[in-house]
Amino acid sequence: MTKPFRTLTWLIAVLCSNPAIAKEKLTVLTAYHEDVVSRYETAFEQAYPDIDLAVIWKMPHDALPYLSRPQQSGVDVYWSASLRNFLALKQQGAWQKLGIDRGGLADKLGAMPLIDSDGYFCVTEMAGYGFAVNPDYLQKHNLELPKTWQDLADARYQGHLALPIPSRVGFAPMMIDSVLQQYGWDQGWALLSGIVANTRLVESGATFITDIVGSGERGIAPSIDFFTASAIANGAPLRFIHSQPTAYSPAHIAIAKASQHSDAARRFVNFILSETGQKLLFHPDIRKLPARAAVYADKPGNYFDPFAESAEHPVVYDPNRALPRLALNNALFDRLFTDRLQRLQNLWQQLRKHQRFAKTDQVERLLKIRQLLTAVPINTAQAETPSVQQIFTDRSTDKKAEAAAQALEQAWRNEIDSRYSDAENLLKQLEP
Structure with a gap:
């Protein structure tokens, strides 16, 4: 055996036998866009060079059956904005308790839980509901900026609104239910009737909603903040107004019960929830709302702070309460309004x-x-x-x-x- 070959053999043996050098593979399943995932992947692997992060991308409707397979398809961490999946998989016994240090993390934001009551998953970030508006349009028509859902039912906004149909636009069902929770069942539907009286109903997705307002076809559209922020970043002449009080669509994270890399999984969860991980949400390509209140001290100028907002206008919306009745709400909305x-x-x-x-x-x-x-x-x-x-x-x-x-x-x-x-x-x- 030649000397170079003996040296190579020795190096391979050392790499395979030394856990400090050989990387541990961690598999994360998510629905986040590549712009989000790539930034977290880079930052995490810099912080933990001994862990090789493998990311699998699946939308929620595909993620649920994938995680329901034997050994949960080898997934260690699920990280996504699909509360229904987290709850369904909890019922299947698919999660292990997070077991992380939650120092500096609140358990609630107003009425909205930020951690599962049994400790199996928790919120990592939020998106806020409100109104995408075209300031030039409003000025042209002498209309004030809306602050609440009640404002949208005023007769002066007749013909000036666009509203997504909840049975046909993904983010809309929970947004509509937030109105029902805030105002009560009967008063909430009465308010929605007055809003629909002023509205063009829209079947397509959130981007189309912002296109309608950005083009000046309508002046106001209930939407979600990061959709509007994305449109603004692409040149749309829009502004976003978070409704008072604001309701939120949260994203969660959980560790698979079948994970063979639980320690590495907890390091990933801790990183996502750390100040470093939470501040990544401020990046112009991400624009989500962190779940750690302290990081808002370093937020970009004019960045919305849900914790400060809730201190003034407490959150009344609980997404957990909404899920069982969303399908019923969608059907009722269509029979009352769409048809x-x-x-x-x-x-x-x-x-x-x-x-x-x-x-x-x-x-x-x-x-x-x-x-x-x-x-x-x-x-x-x-x-x-x-x-x-x-x-x-x-x-x-x-x-x-x-x-x-x-x-x-x-x-x-x-x-x-x-x-x-x-x-x-x-x-x-x-x-x-």
């Missing part, structure tokens, strides 16, 4: 016209018309019934659930049409 948009808007327009010139003896009738336009065909108790919620959740995979959902929807249609007909008749009686 009857033109009819509803015509009724609101007539109502508002009469309200401007109402005589004393017409006030009670106008109030009755408003009640007919804002009532919902299912009350709070029914909407919170687990068996009713499950019908709509299961309808896409269960024929019996689909039949039950269709029967309920038909009853809703009948009641809605009856109320709108009554409103039309009452409006005719107000005509001279």
